Amino acid sequence: MNRQQLPKKSDDVLPDSTSPYGPCPRCGRLSNFTVEGRGPVTYTDQMVVGQSGRTERLFDEQVSILRCNGCGQNTVVEEEYLGGVRRRDGGNSGLCQWRGVRWWPTIGMRRGDPDVPQRVSDAISEGARCVAVKRSKAPRAAAVMYRAAVAEIVTDRGSPASQAKGSLADQLKQMANDGDLDRTTADWADHVRIVGNAGAHPNELAPVTLEEVEGLGRLINVIVDYLYVHPARVRRARGSRS
Structure with missing residues (x-):
């Protein structure tokens, strides 16, 4: 596993759960974000013993819900696993790092503004x-x-x-x-x-x-x-x- 931390991302890059800061897709402001939740999307063929003591499947894609600390609205981010040590014991056994690949809503998307053709x-x-x-x-x-x-x-x-x-x-x-x-x-x-x-x-x-x-x-x-x-x-x- 790659134990090296990812380089710090630029402030103008969209946020993800590893680096929860950047432009908000909803309000457009540079902001910090709070991770409200996560869930797996794509599983691998590997298994680990999770915090509950049960065997769990590893996954290399997840979705995270990030709340903008500025406007208070949520953004959904699809993320891919890039490295770090998986938390096999439910504790802080290592840093697991993710990078966003898709965001919803998309920054810059105009959602039915009646003033715009x-x-x-x-x-x-x-x-x-x-x-x-x-x-x-x-x-x-x-x-x-x-x-x-x-x-x-x-x-x-x-x-x-x-x-x-x-x-x-x-x-x-x-x-x-x-x-x-x-x-x-x-x-x-x-x-x-x-x-x-x-x-x-x-x-x-x-x-x-x-x-x-x-x-x-x-x-x-x-x-x-x-x-x-x-x-x-x-x-x-x-x-x-x-």
């Missing part, structure tokens, strides 16, 4: 699911879906002149010229487009990393909040005072 929300959610499945190495698919979300924004908010342009890059430039996007937001959207192109054409452009698309997911959500969510909230707040 459905096609925009669906593209972002699909990209977020690709990010969550770390074991499948799907950052390119995530980048492509985030780019698709930008294209849906053009369809929803762009003028006929913008939509008539032959490329997404030119469409975003036209939207900025028309005032449908301010220059900063257009620049952010163009960055999503560029990384999405790299995901769609891996043989022609530099490969897309998982860390890159995690940042891209945060960026596309900022864009959507700025364009749709916050203006709608302001309108409702003003309406409540009229």
Whole structure:
């Protein structure tokens, strides 16, 4: 067994039961988490004597429930066993280490926000699911879906002149010229487009990393909040005072 402790993970990596800190998939804040419970998912063919004195099956995948100490909501994490000494006697016989491979809800997933067009929300959610499945190495698919979300924004908010342009890059430039996007937001959207192109054409452009698309997911959500969510909230707040 590997008795060496895993290196400390970065604060911006999603939490698991071994390292219960990081961004909360529900509230989005960096937070510490409390492990509320665990349960086995995939068993091995090995047996040990457990704390109860009975023979128990070992498992190399488990689910953990983590409660965010910020918002108080739970996240379910599927984890794989990476090393350490199994607790065969029910005591502290060693450090058993796990790493998360899937999270629910997925960070960045937009869950039916009524202020966001459905096609925009669906593209972002699909990209977020690709990010969550770390074991499948799907950052390119995530980048492509985030780019698709930008294209849906053009369809929803762009003028006929913008939509008539032959490329997404030119469409975003036209939207900025028309005032449908301010220059900063257009620049952010163009960055999503560029990384999405790299995901769609891996043989022609530099490969897309998982860390890159995690940042891209945060960026596309900022864009959507700025364009749709916050203006709608302001309108409702003003309406409540009229």
